[in-house]
Amino acid sequence: ADTAPNGAPRARVVTDVAHRGASGHAPENTLAAIDEASEHDATAAEVDVQRSSDGELVIIHDTTLERTTDVEQIYPDRSSYDVADFTLEELKELDAGSWFGGAYAGEQVPTLEEVLDRMEERGLNLLLEIKSPSLYPGIESDIAETLRDNPRWLAPGGDEAHRLVIQSFDWESTERSHDELPRVTHGLLGEVPEDEIADYATWADQINPNHTNLDADYVDAVHEADMEVFPYTMNDAESLRSVIDKGADGVISDYPDVAREVIQEE
Ligand code: G3P
Ligand code: CA
Numbered sequence: 001a002d003t004a005p006n007g008a009p010r011a012r013v014v015t016d017v018a019h020r021g022a023s024g025h026a027p028e029n030t031l032a033a034i035d036e037a038s039e040h041d042a043t044a045a046e047v048d049v050q051r052s053s054d055g056e057l058v059i060i061h062d063t064t065l066e067r068t069t070d071v072e073q074i075y076p077d078r079s080s081y082d083v084a085d086f087t088l089e090e091l092k093e094l095d096a097g098s099w100f101g102g103a104y105a106g107e108q109v110p111t112l113e114e115v116l117d118r119m120e121e122r123g124l125n126l127l128l129e130i131k132s133p134s135l136y137p138g139i140e141s142d143i144a145e146t147l148r149d150n151p152r153w154l155a156p157g158g159d160e161a162h163r164l165v166i167q168s169f170d171w172e173s174t175e176r177s178h179d180e181l182p183r184v185t186h187g188l189l190g191e192v193p194e195d196e197i198a199d200y201a202t203w204a205d206q207i208n209p210n211h212t213n214l215d216a217d218y219v220d221a222v223h224e225a226d227m228e229v230f231p232y233t234m235n236d237a238e239s240l241r242s243v244i245d246k247g248a249d250g251v252i253s254d255y256p257d258v259a260r261e262v263i264q265e266e
Helices: 033-040 088-092 111-124 139-148 158-162 172-180 196-198 218-223 238-244 254-263
Strands: 015-018 043-052 057-059 127-131 164-168 185-189 206-208 251-255
Touching: 015 033, 015 254, 033 111, 033 127, 043 111, 057 111, 057 139, 088 218, 111 127, 111 139, 111 164, 127 139, 127 172, 139 172, 164 206, 172 185, 196 218, 238 251, 238 254, 251 254
Parallel strands: 015 043, 015 251, 043 127, 127 164, 164 185, 185 206
Antiparallel strands: 043 057
């Protein structure tokens, strides 16, 4: 709603979310990227969760390890490098920072728990993407179990409404996660057809499309259904301004510092 209970206009709050941590400043999905998100005054950090072969939840974007780690050097005899085929111990041998710059040598693939702890220390909210859940049957309940062990992440309501958001491109996975954690905010990545928005609004809280697909009428339709819109991924002031002008409730950027400046212009 645009008005407070007393009828006064409500100040608009646009949430500044660091994409894969502040991945313009540090290697994506590492603790260093979480630290950079905090240094640049992000409100929240988005990270991607997958699962190791021995059932540990780990934070990494690609379903294979080559792009963001030195896996080919460390395990030259393996024929493939799927995240799902490596134990946590094996993943912890990898350098997930050097590809971004020598200063980050030794950064590891973090576990979800390590990220939760670091974000708690840093006072950041979490936007957690369940990445490729069809590869990890049951991952939604694994995530819920980890979060239940960290009850500070589950506080609902008020300013903490965005303390934790769980989202996925796989909307069935998102719904399974909602069933596990019905009080947690859940987002649908991609673009829900306009005539299906009302159905999804019965349980989901956000629709989060690629920013290039966003138009103001679509944002209005999502808001009509009492849902929010957090488009991804805008890295320059012009595209950030554009989605904010169209009504976005949050912005996902590799550069939360650039996003913060644009948000403050409003
Ligand atoms: O928050 C949405 C965004 O993270 C989705 O894209 O490919 O960076 O995971 P991707
Ligand atoms: Ca993501």
